Amino acid sequence: MKKKLFSVLAIIMMLSAAGCSSDNNSKVVESIDDLPGASIGVQLGTTGDIYASDYEAPEYGSTVERFNKVTDAVQALKQGKIDCVIADEQPAIASIENEASLVILDEPFALEDYAMVVAKDNDALLEDINGALAELQADGTVDSIIANYIGDATKGKSPYVIPEGTTYENGTLVVATNAAFKPYEFYEGNDIVGIDIDIIRAIGDKLHMNIEIEDMEFDAIINAVSSHKADVGIAGMTMTEERAKSINFSSPYVTSKQVMIVKGNNSSAVEASFIAKIKQNFVENDRWIYILSGLKNTLIIALCAVILGVFIGFLVGVVRVTHDKAGKLPILNTICKAYLTIIRGTPAMIQLLIIYYVVFQSVNVSKILVAVIAFAINSGAYVAEIMRGGIMSVDNGQTEAGRSLGLSYRQTMIYIILPQAIKNVLPALANEFITLIKETSICGYIGLMDLTRGGDIIRSQTYEAFLPLIAVAIIYLIIVEILTVLVGKWEKSLRKSER
Structure with a gap:
């Protein structure tokens, strides 16, 4: 290794x-x-x-x-x-x-013109936001916020300050953004800051509402707001007729222009030297924390999803084998076949988005829980076929021997068939776990910080692609190598027990 x-x-x-x-x-x-x-x-x-x-x-x-x-x-x-x-x-x-x-x-x-976005059926919130924005534009707060981030002479000289006596008795405003759009929204340490963030915080203060920022891919913001996963979206979003068909725009708060970089x-x-780039990407501003936080979430999601996925796959595999061998459980078998067809026939990313934006549309649950459920359901379909193949690979004579000893079909399956099947499919199960760890890299589509997204955040700050991507790749490689070694040792111990 x-x-x-x-x-x-x-x-x-x-x-x-x-x-x-x-x-x-x-x-x-x-x-x-x-x-x-x-x-x-x-x-x-x-x-x-x-x-x-x-x-x-x-x-x-x-x-x-x-x-x-x-x-x-x-x-x-x-x-x-x-x-x-x-x-x-x-x-x-x-x-x-x-x-x-x-x-x-x-x-x-x-x-x-940039504007905020609000769901079509949330006119009351849109009116409140427009009213607060008009007040902030009239008293010069918006201009002061913009000047604090743009312009060599004014940058950093007029940070937004929460007005004295501000209370937050009206709840929380969930805000969707894409924190890779400096100076409008970007990471500064573990915090998301920028022109848009200060403006929405100022609006929240006017409305006496706390602000909760959700960082996600830019093209997912409108979907998040439309499905009420977020109350408002702000990400340097231009008002267009096409977008207005599916979302409502607030009053514009800044005029910008599109330019060409050549x-x-x-x-x-x-x-810069290689060492200088390492310091810039990982040491400065403690950017390594993004990698560490993402790695923690990746391991949590992968471990929980594989445990739940093995459980789902085990149940589905047993149902399929029971039907194939004994002709029992026809209705459950039909349901399991439909589940396998749908899950194995659609991409994991689509399944994750459907579970987050459709299944849990009106339920505010942890994104980690959503990811665990999505990847467990996806993994369970593949584990089911692995388990079915392992069980079917056990010689029929083993089943006949168990039944001749007076064991029931269930006892024969639990005490004789399954232990042998698990030994047969262990390498395939380990490979599924490895695949699952790498699949978690799509979690960023629902705004969840995983290992890959941690590298993306560093890239959005340093504008350096090579080292963050390589660092993430090496960490994935180390995880896979460790798992390979552990599974190899487990297989050896199982082979020794057979002697």
Whole structure:
């Protein structure tokens, strides 16, 4: 195991030193007129995505690459995988702050207004938010908040302060956001801060409501608000006619513009050393805590889900075998077959989203519990077939021997068949556990902090893709190696007991 890890680290060092070469066939983009035929990077679900989609028409011949985060698109541009990035101005400025090789074109791509989103059937809350926002705009609070995050002369000089005597007797306002959109919302230590966050907190103070922030993928915010998983969404969200069909917009609170990020002519950019990058990504601001917190949730979800999944799979497998061998339990067998067909025929991510946004739509439960249930149901389907295969692999003579000794079918199954079947399927069960651990990486779609999302948060702060991704990959690798060693020892002990 140590040799494998040393080999992986050696490869990482080589890749980091080598860097990434640009594509010689890339197109130079210097204005909007150069976009036809170019490869354009955007964040999925943003207005930049909507505007860039027009250039996918045959008469333009452009290619649009959609990323979950602006930082991912910027990294692809830096590596020469795309020709430009279309993004909101302030996040674009933040994303290239430490990238001397990238520049923002002076020519704006489009102007837009940001607003909060509220569910269609929640007019009372929308009216309250608009009223509070109007007061905050009139007394200069909104302008002060914006100035505190934007502008060299004003940045950090007017932080929002809770008014004296503010009480919170009107409950909690659950707010959905995507904390990878600096300076509007981003992580500072373990806290989510930014223009949008201060504005919604100020609105909460006006309404005498506590604010609870839920960080999730940008394209999941409208669904979260529509399904009442969140009361309001705020994430630098542009007012568009298409979005207004499924959600209500508040009054606008800021005007922004879409800009284009391109490669500049600065060839003298100095690349930070490998050690400096490690410090930047993990040591500064204690960013390693994101990895640790995500790892803890990943292990909790995986362990609980595999225990519950084995239980579900065991029951389903026994029902299927009982029907196959004895012709009993026809109704339960039909239900189990339908369960296996549906779960094995649909992606785990879709199942997770359905359970969170549909099954538990009106129930406020822990996201960890939702993830455990979703992954247990998914894993149970595969464990069921593993168990069924293991039981069917036991020679029929074993069953006949048990029955000839006067044991019932149930006793024969418990004391003779199942112990042998478990030995047969142990490697497959271990592999299912390993697969389950890696599948938990999709938890970020419901705003849950897991190991992968911890790495994503670091990337959103440092705008460095390589080290956070590699760190997450190494941790997954270590977990898998440890499990492989433990299962190997367990198999050896079982083989010894057979002698």
